[in-house]
Amino acid sequence: MQIRSLVGGWDLHLLAERSSFFLLLASVVVLLGVGCERRQSSPEIIITHEIKPKPLRVGPAEIALTLADAGSRPISRAHIALEADMAHPGMAPVFGETRETAPGHYQGKVSLTMGGDWVLLLHITLPNGQTVERQIELNGIEQ
Amino acid sequence: MSTELHAPHLELEEVHEFDLLRVRGISKLLHWRHARTVLQIPLLFVSLVMVLDGLFGPRLAPKNMATTFTWLHFRGLLVLVILGAGNFFCLACPFMLVRNIARRLYQPRWNWPRKLRNKWLSIVLFVAVLFVYELFHLWSSPWWTAWLIVGYFAAILVVDGLFKHASFCKFVCPLGQFNFAASLLSPLEIRVRDQAVCHSCDTKDCIRGRREPKSDLVVIQRGCELALFQPLKAGNMDCTFCLDCVQACPHDNVGIRSRMPASELMTDPARSGIGLFSRRKDLAALMIVFTFGALVNAFGMVSPIYVVERWLSALMHVTQRAPVLGVIFVFFLIVEPFVLLGGAAWMTRIFGGSRRPLVPTAVRYSYALAPLGFGMWLAHYGFHFFTGLLTFIPVTQSAVARLGRNLLGNPLWTWTGIPVRFVQPIELGFIGLGFAGSLLLTHRLAEDDCAQHPMRAFIPWAAVCLLICLASVWLMYQPMEMRATFMMS
Numbered sequence: 001m002q003i004r005s006l007v008g009g010w011d012l013h014l015l016a017e018r019s020s021f022f023l024l025l026a027s028v029v030v031l032l033g034v035g036c037e038r039r040q041s042s043p044e045i046i047i048t049h050e051i052k053p054k055p056l057r058v059g060p061a062e063i064a065l066t067l068a069d070a071g072s073r074p075i076s077r078a079h080i081a082l083e084a085d086m087a088h089p090g091m092a093p094v095f096g097e098t099r100e101t102a103p104g105h106y107q108g109k110v111s112l113t114m115g116g117d118w119v120l121l122l123h124i125t126l127p128n129g130q131t132v133e134r135q136i137e138l139n140g141i142e143q
Numbered sequence: 144m145s146t147e148l149h150a151p152h153l154e155l156e157e158v159h160e161f162d163l164l165r166v167r168g169i170s171k172l173l174h175w176r177h178a179r180t181v182l183q184i185p186l187l188f189v190s191l192v193m194v195l196d197g198l199f200g201p202r203l204a205p206k207n208m209a210t211t212f213t214w215l216h217f218r219g220l221l222v223l224v225i226l227g228a229g230n231f232f233c234l235a236c237p238f239m240l241v242r243n244i245a246r247r248l249y250q251p252r253w254n255w256p257r258k259l260r261n262k263w264l265s266i267v268l269f270v271a272v273l274f275v276y277e278l279f280h281l282w283s284s285p286w287w288t289a290w291l292i293v294g295y296f297a298a299i300l301v302v303d304g305l306f307k308h309a310s311f312c313k314f315v316c317p318l319g320q321f322n323f324a325a326s327l328l329s330p331l332e333i334r335v336r337d338q339a340v341c342h343s344c345d346t347k348d349c350i351r352g353r354r355e356p357k358s359d360l361v362v363i364q365r366g367c368e369l370a371l372f373q374p375l376k377a378g379n380m381d382c383t384f385c386l387d388c389v390q391a392c393p394h395d396n397v398g399i400r401s402r403m404p405a406s407e408l409m410t411d412p413a414r415s416g417i418g419l420f421s422r423r424k425d426l427a428a429l430m431i432v433f434t435f436g437a438l439v440n441a442f443g444m445v446s447p448i449y450v451v452e453r454w455l456s457a458l459m460h461v462t463q464r465a466p467v468l469g470v471i472f473v474f475f476l477i478v479e480p481f482v483l484l485g486g487a488a489w490m491t492r493i494f495g496g497s498r499r500p501l502v503p504t505a506v507r508y509s510y511a512l513a514p515l516g517f518g519m520w521l522a523h524y525g526f527h528f529f530t531g532l533l534t535f536i537p538v539t540q541s542a543v544a545r546l547g548r549n550l551l552g553n554p555l556w557t558w559t560g561i562p563v564r565f566v567q568p569i570e571l572g573f574i575g576l577g578f579a580g581s582l583l584l585t586h587r588l589a590e591d592d593c594a595q596h597p598m599r600a601f602i603p604w605a606a607v608c609l610l611i612c613l614a615s616v617w618l619m620y621q622p623m624e625m626r627a628t629f630m631m632s
Contacts, residue, residue, distance in 0.1 A: 089282065115622055121203075
């Protein structure tokens with residue numbers, strides 16, 4: 001007769017038999033978590049921004065950007081397209097364009113259509129054709 | 144010895160019923176042994192793609208399949224399919240496919256603990272999901288949405304790896320409980336066609352499963368894993384539409400049949416695998432969480448919550464969101480139902496002359512709130528679904544483009560969905576429909592409960608329904624302000 005150890009109604013032998021499966025399951029979960037840690041590449045350009053009005057409210061937002069290379073030299077003749085998305089999926093994004101007002105200085109406008117958290121995406125095309133994406137969080141837009 | 148079988152649902156007149164399993168083509172498909180698997184495979188594939196995109200794709204929620212598909216399309220389709228047909232998402236549940244594969248490798252030996260054979264654990268998990276959704280703003284995080292899906296797969300493998308039958312579905316799955324509660328309002332139900340056939344059936348394969356003729360121990364087709372014995376089953380509670388009973392019945396006597404939505408809430412028969420609704424406090428609590436949870440979930444999306452949160456954080460002298468949100472949840476899910484339902488039950492006894500004690504009265508009538516709750520879920524999830532209907536196109540285009548081939552063209556990010564001005568009347572319609580359903584049910588219960596003064600018993604519950612309805616409409620017209628940040632000032 002096979003003797004099984006029961007603790008609190010739990011069959012420990014059975015648990016041991018199946019532990020390999022649950023160990024495998026746990027390993028997959030842990031590896032998935034470790035394996036997909038996010039890393040962001042270091043920026044090759046320096047972007048500074050100023051957004052008005054402060055605090056930001058629903059309506060037009062003026063965006064002033066400066067672009068410089070790693071040596072702090074202004075980057076002229078870049079094309080910067082603006083896209084603002086809500087943090088929640090399913091909301092219509094808004095778009096805008098910028099124009100260069102001085103070497104390395106760009107200005108544009110987007111119209112924020114509702115309150116909440118927005119993310120401003122900068123789709124940048126550098127003079128050499130290289131494309132760069134950056135995002136700026138616009139949290140807590142007031143109604 | 145033959146068992147007397149009394150169909151609990153025969154009190155309602157049934158004429159010219161539609162039966163989905165009599166529709167040519169559909170019938171053949173759903174009677175096929177692998178029908179469920181075929182329906183599950185596409186959803187499993189989509190789930191895996193969502194997990195991968197959530198973990199490795201864009202971090203911005205509107206650009207990611209995990210968040211877009213989960214919080215817009217899946218939730219919206221789920222409630223609309225339940226409203227229009229039945230609990231077909233449980234039928235096609237991809238988690239169960241993985242579980243079934245795992246069960247080919249090993250078989251669980253334990254029965255689910257007797258003390259947990261109720262809905263309390265799943266109610267706690269349901270509330271926990273709502274709480275975590277608000278606290279960690281799951282809608283804005285592809286990463287955490289992907290982990291939620293992975294966690295679900297892991298949970299079902301652990302629970303159903305240890306415990307027999309469909310323990311996860313019946314006693315644990317919060318999403319399943321949502322579906323069970325919502326499907327009380329569905330127009331379709333899995334039900335026997337002819338009670339006389341069941342009466343003369345000796346094998347009871349619908350519950351026992353079909354056995355190998357030479358060996359009674361070998362099951363070649365499962366019976367109901369949720370302990371719903373077809374002849375005594377009434378309504379959709381606990382039914383996952385898995386079709387095991389349909390495929391096990393040797394007499395082809397189980398159909399997917401039409402009925403009046405919510406009709407099962409008008410009567411209180413002893414239901415197979417469930418018992419009497421009027422004695423199930425856990426099920427009544429599920430209805431309360433289902434109804435008031437709909438309000439909390441919508442409240443978390445509109446501007447006034449930030450005013451309330453700021454006020455509470457100042458009052459409590461805390462800067463973390465969790466305790467503030469905890470107070471809001473306790474108020475909405477415990478204090479408010481306690482006051483409203485307790486007050487209405489008390490008035491039903493005092494003015495209506497009901498002989499039921501206070502708590503059973505509140506339990507009995509709480510089921511009547513389900514239509515209102517479902518109306519609010521429909522309005523909320525329907526809003527996101529309709530206004531973001533087309534977003535699956537650019538999100539999919541973008542995902543394909545990230546694989547290195549722009550096969551579907553440039554993402555059409557301006558494609559969103561139906562304008563809000565057209566969706567709002569639909570929302571109002573859902574809430575109005577729920578309100579009408581709840582009024583009808585409470586009136587019917589009042590007639591049964593207080594035959595002499597039904598209106599006196601009805602009015603307090605009608606007032607509760609009206610309050611919930613007005614709160615739902617008020618919420619619907621609040622400006623949305625979906626913040627993932629806790630603003631202290």
